Amino acid sequence: MTVLRTTPEAEATGLTAKIYDDDLRSLGYVTTHTKTMAVNPEAYEAFEGLLGTITAGMDLRRYELITLAAATAIGSTHCRLAHGLKSLKAIPEPELLRIARDFRNAGLSPAEVAMMEYAEKLSANAAAMTKADGLRLREHGFSDREIMDITLVAAARNYLSRSLLALGVELDRPPTLSPELQDALLAPLETRHSQA
Structure with a gap:
């Protein structure tokens, strides 16, 4: 607490x-x-x-996918749960369950997977990012502005998620999230921490 x-x-x-x-x-x-x-x-x-x-020019689905990838890499259960709930406005629950469990094998487009991998890498080890990471997004059709906005959304998630973790904020479990979706949003983080 x-x-x-x-x-x-x-x-x-x-x-x-x-x-x-x-x-x-x-x-x-x-x-x-x-x-x-x-x-x-x-x-x-x-x-x-x-x-x-x-995010003024970004659709909600893209924003939530970036946010979920960044939050997962950071280890932020707060943001995974909060944005799991918010994602339901743009992503049907069956698809969100697959994304929460393993976005690389959830049936997303190659561009969406590349975008999430970029946000994940930025959040796990920004110092390891190279020009190739941005070029990969460009190869998937993202414009310079879109690459910038993807980067800024992931970086903004780092700001908030890391602040909550540093301050030891009590975990909030949104009451309207189904137990199955809560488990899917929390399981990868629990597994990652238990293996660390």
Whole structure:
């Protein structure tokens, strides 16, 4: 559990109250990671603004695939679960189950697999990235702007996921996620950590 003291919902005012209200409207409750990040509400709002700018021209499916790949490489159960839920707006649950278990063998297009592998590598070891990684995306038809946006989405996920991990934020299990999808989103991470 995080060492930070978060603002209880009943005591939230100003920007913190607005941030909490956004969660209430979209999810029906305020997540533990929102409460933690709202300890600095201005930074949280700036991050959300940056993410909105990056993804303005990106479809939700692409954004969620990049996010899931990055979160998996980082080891972020918080973001895997939160974005598993958000992904259901763009990806049917049977397909999402396959992606969560093994995106390379989930029936995705070669371009989507390449994009996810790029986000995975950036998140696992950015220092190992080379020009070849970007060129591979170009070979799959991504424009320079798309390559930049894929990179920025993965990098932004690193910012948030690593902050939550560093602060020891309590894991939130979205109540509307099916148990099967929760298990699929958590299993690769549990396996990876048990083998480490």
